[in-house]
Amino acid sequence: MxxxxxxxxxxxxxxxxxxxxxxxxxxxxxxxxxxxxxxxxxxxxxxxxxxxxxxxxxxxxxxxxxxxxxxxxxxxxxxxxxxxxxxxxxxxxxxxxxGVVTDEVIVRSTRATSNSATTYRNVDRNELEKNNLGQDLPYLLNQTPSVVVTSDAGAGIGYSGIRIRGSDPTRINVTLNGIPYNDSESQGTFWVNMPDFASSVDNIQIQRGVGTSTNGAGAFGGSLNIQTTTLRDSAYAELNNSAGSFGTVKNTVMVGTGLIKGKFTFDGRLSRILSDGYIDRGSSKLRSYFLSGGYYGKKDLIRANVFSGSEKTFQVWNGVPEAKLRGDKDALLNHYYNNLGSAYHTIADSINLFDSGPRKYSQFLYDDQTDNYTQDHYQLLYTHTFSNKLNVNTALHYTYGRGYFEEFKNSQAFESYGLADLIIGGTTISETDLIRRRWLDNDFYGVTYSLNYNPSSDLSLSLGGAYNEYDGQHFGEVIWSSYSPNSNIREKYYDGNGFKTDFNVYGRVNYQLNKFNLYADLQTRSVRYTITGTDKYRRELNQKDKLHFFNPKAGLTYQIDQLSNVYASIAVANKEPNRDDYIYSATRLKSENLKNIELGYRRNSGNYSAGLNAYGMFYNDQLVLTGKINDVGEPIRQNVDKSYRLGLEFDGQWRIIPALQWNFSAALSRNKNENFVEAIPVYNEDGTVTEQRNVFENKDIAFSPSFIGSSELAYKPFRNAEIAILSKYVDKQYLDNTQNESRRLDAFFVNDIRLRYNTAYKGLKDVGLALLINNFLNERYESNGYAFSYIYAGTLVAENYYYPQAGTNFLLSLSVKF
Incomplete structure (x- = not known):
């Protein structure tokens, strides 16, 4: 390699x-x-x-x-x-x-431009359409710099994730038309709740590092600034249908009126995606819609968006035990006995573990072991242009999310569910098999705004911010048990609430002085968070926190000539812990602080463009993975005093000849915790639990590969046809912060082929055929995993779990535009 x-x-x-x-x-x-x-x-x-x-x-x-x-x-x-x-x-x-206000003004205040001292990449609708055959949005961004994508079910549909510069989704700020999308409590982004959302996206700006001030959770690795459907002048209708490996089917219908009477426009989309998944029983049933209406005046723009996604996915978030994946029979037997009674209860569990395929193994056998969630979004966007120098943008938004995951559990103690033991025929029964549902019912609402003033061509000023509230109810129900407990229907065995407010204000100035562009951006952010009720272990919760952050940014760009510039910037970001950090940590965790330095060179010529940048990201009290997870696969984190990321990134596009274009990126990085303390639970013979603490210095940060490279070589052999080879290399990654070679993801090099042909046919505007062959060299690799250790009876037990990705597979698409 x-x-x-x-x-x-x-x-x-x-x-x-x-x-x-x-x-x-x-x-x-x-x-x-x-x-x-x-x-x-x-x-x-x-x-x-x-x-x-x-x-x-x-x-x-x-x-x-x-x-x-x-x-x-x-x-x-x-x-x-x-x-x-x-x-x-x-x-x-x-x-x-x-004659009318255009949609781009909605996101301008949080976007970087060609003379900004910010490291970014723009992705437009055409680039998204090329790869949008059914996989989730992260997979459509896989060719951008420093990005690694992963899928629980192994084929890019269902639960999928994206990392930028080694930072996980809780550290990547996502906004939709300037409105925060990250979950307020977990701070993660769940793309499974927005199936086929890419079909309603006009453009995305990916900022790496802290970037510009934005709304919502702080950007600690990057941000995705997404703009949805914008004005189309003429009416249209589109049908997009895909089918492929693992029973995958995608159906999308899109319609739009174009501009009616020069002022009104309406757009709509309806989507369905079905897939069995690469992993056994890793199925997904996804549905979504998007509706939008707009009014375009000479000085006013009003757009209302209503969109929703619903998902039902079989749970495959436990991954595959390493011994099973490697085919090590002795190690698998040890794993079985170490987890007998916790993961493996029945003969069927045992048969499934030992006889199923090593890369497609799924632990759960209950036929409705599923995650079920629906999320509705309502956005009202308004822009008023006072003059060619002054405009204001405002938005009201509301998101309603509700759903549960259902699971079968063996031998559960009645006491754990607040139920009394049963006495039948003089025999006391304290355990039962049962089916439970754990619910999340939440409301998220608020307002965003920005005021933009350009008194001259040399000076621009922006004042913006947002106020948002989140109200989330967490509760659990037992819907069936092998023994009937003394309880009422719909009785909640735990019931907790999280209420969070988020207020931020930022001011930004850009000043052009000859060939220099000076940039300053100051943001204050206040967060209040209250957690009450009980958690899933029925423990009382009563936590309150109030945090105030100041996030300054400054930069300088020098325009070398018409085609190129150099830039430098420094930015500070602060970030609060998430819900699990608050309720599962023995002590109150600290908020994180990041200082980000970016140095870069950009050149945009006629037949090529290139960007080369160096960065330093220096953390105080970064919350990092310990290697432990809780019972639904969520990572447990702890503060590390000092850590850093140093890197060099390159992003280029080269039109070698008119018919041949090469897009490529490379990222080299060094990612270290200066001092990390691993805490290993020790289960003593007297029933007590203590810890063994191991100190590690200057070790790699988990899930931070030292090299990431991508290449897209696209050739047009004749008009309207394209053949493209897409390649992605990701260096080895460690599952925890000890840099232990026995706890790692191996490097992988994956190659895809994309074939496209478009033509007009008998009055149809466009008929498109596309074939995407993923991993055509059949690379066997894992893109994600986790590790944990414990000491029992004086013996160290170390467990690694992995998420294998599919071998060679395909998606075939037919699109028709009217």
Whole structure:
């Protein structure tokens, strides 16, 4: 695999290749004020660039011929002109302000731009559509820098996750039209609750590191700023259907009216995804819809979004024991006896463990061992433009989530459920087999806002923030038992509440001084969190916390020329513990603090673009994985005094010839805890539990590979056809923070093939066929796992569990656009 590293480093050093003789350059200004427009998008001959702070642009290395030059800018009418190129051409373009307010203004206040001192990548609708054949949204972002994706069921459908720079989903801030999506208590993002959401996404900006100030949970590894469906001028209808391995079926219907009477628009989507999953019984039944209506005036934009997702997934979150995965019969027998009575109770459990496939094993046999959840979202977005210098954005939102996971449990003590023992025929019965449901019923609502003022082309100011409340009810029910307890129907054996408020205000300024862009961003955030009632172990909960954070950011960008700039920034972020940290830790955990430094170089030329950046992320009191998990697979964390991440990232796109394009990324990093204390439970003969503490210095942070590389080589053999090879290499990762070679995920190198063909047919706007062959070299790999240890009867027992991913599999898609 060393060749992979060499290959990636060579990609970072590729020189400019001159393929043509002429250029199209020019200046973009506002027609009424004649002020330069920085950041205007310019396209010609399939190549794109953006105007610099002086409004200048240049697309070099073009062959002689006729080109359609298109220039667009937020809030302005798009300019198009045909240019016959037989010498260098220089244009002076004055854009006219548009007749309606455009959707892009909604997310502008939290977005980075080409002259921002922020490390980011934009992903547009076309890029998402290419890969959207049924897999969850994280898999559509797999080719972006420093990203690792994983799937519990092994095929990218159901419970899936994404890490950026080694940071797990609880550290990645996600907003939908500027509205927080992360769960307020766990701080995680559950894409399974938004099946096929990518079909209603117009664009995504991925910021790595702290990034710009945003709403919701703090970004400690990155942020995903997602904008949903935007204005389409004409009516449309689309049918997208996919089928493939593991019984996977995806059906999507989308319709839209386009702009009615120049002011109104309506869009809708209905989706269904079914999959048996790669893992035994790892099935998913997913449904969703998206409805949107908009009013577009000369100064006002009002958009209402209503969308919902429901999921029923079979539980495969326990993973596969290492001994089972490796086919080690002696180790598997030891594992069996170590877990007899806790995981394995019946003859069927034993047969399942020993006789099932080693990579597809699933522990649960109860036919309704499922997770069931529905989440409804309501958004009302409003933008008013006072003048070409001043606008305001506001949004009201409400999310209602409710659902449960159901599980069969053997030999449960009545006492654990608040029930009295039964006496039958003089015999006391204290245990029973039962089926329980653990519920979450929650409401999340609030307001977001931003005020944007641009007094001149050199200065922009933003003031924004949000106030949100979360009210979550956690409770459990026993719906069946082998012995009838003395209880009432729907009686709750535990009932707890979490109530959280989140208030933040930020102010941002960008000032252009000649070739320098100075940037400052100050945010204050206040969090109040109250936990009451009882937890699932029926323990009384009574915790309150009040936290105040100050998150300053500053940066400087220098524009070297029309095509390139360099930037540097420093940012501070703070983050509160999550619900499990509060209720399962013996002592109150501290909030985390991060100082993030970014240094970068960007170049955007006609036939290639490249970004090279270095970063340092320095943590105080970072909450890291201990290697332990609770009974539903959730990690248990602890504070580490000092830890850091140092890295170098490269992100490039190169149009080698008009028919051949190469997108590639590489990320090298060093991720260390300076001092980590492992606590191993010791089960003593007298029934007491103590701890053995082991100190580790300068060891790798869990799930932080030192190298991640991606490549997408796309070739168009003829018009409307494309063949692409997508490759992803991820270096080894450790399951905990001890850097123990026996607790790791091996490196993996996965290759996919994507074939696409689009054509118009008998009045249809577009008919598209796509075939995605995942892992066509049949790499055997695991993308996630966990580890824990304990000492029993003086013997150390170490357990590793893994989530195997599918071998060669495929998805075939047919799309029709009217």
């Amino acid at each position: 060393k060749t992979i590293h060499i290959f990636a480093m060579l990609a970072m050093l590729l020189p400019k290749l001159v393929l043509a003789q002429f250029s199209i350059s020019g200046t973009v200004t506002d027609r009424s004020t004649q002020q330069a427009l920085a950041g205007a998008s310019v396209a010609a001959g399939g190549l794109t660039t953006v105007s610099n702070p002086s409004g200048d642009f240049n697309i070099p290395n073009l062959k002689a011929g006729t080109y359609l030059v298109t220039i667009s800018y937020l809030g302005y009418r798009t300019f198009s002109q045909q240019v016959v190129l037989n010498s260098n051409e220089k244009l002076r373009v004055s854009l006219e302000r548009g």
